[in-house]
Amino acid sequence: MGEIKSYKDLLIWQKGIKIVFLVYELVKFFPKEELYALSSQLKRASVSIPSNIAEGYGRNTEKSFSHFLNISRGSLFEIETQLLIANELGFITNQPLYREVLGQIEEESKMINSFIKTLKN
Template identity: 55%
Template sequence: MDRIDSYKDLIVWQKSVKLVSKVYEITRLFPEEEKFGLTSQIRRSTVSIPSNIAEGYGRGSSKTYLQFLSIARGSLFELETQFHIARRLRFITENNEIEYIISEISKMLNALINKIKN
């Protein structure tokens, strides 16, 4: 396994940053009246994922890192729910790429959490 010198070396952080870019692209197409509603919420929950991974890493204690990873995972589930709502409102169609990335990040966060716990 490669040495981790920074949170930027974590693949889960890298993938979550890419997810932010993809989500911003998709939400640009949302109705203008959602700018301060669902669009804003989706973007904030997405940005929260890599931000909490980074902040937790920077805190220096395993216990605190676990708390921030848990927050990142919660934000990921929040995003998944918001995308489900956006589909139901017909702002977007099925987006298997986003769903796949969310699933990947979820698995990686769970693995990282379990590794730190043990």
């Protein structure tokens, strides 16, 4: 895997961490009754992005890494869907932050897709 010494050196992992922080910030203002429902689900899905990148890197094979990157990408789509639902339900009060999270998700998805293609070549 070249000059990368740790999964922490991967931009996709770093962006995944950023998405976690943004999601946690966004759900702070959800209704209290959503604490153990949509809010919790969003937090878990966001944490799974960098976690699966790290786990895949640690498996030390390109095939495994690619598999875990696909799981991370699935978590991105899960978060996007849940955020769209939360927005439609009126739970999202910070629209600029909401748009930023959606933009980060789109960018991360493209980066993961490119990384997977690189592993296959």
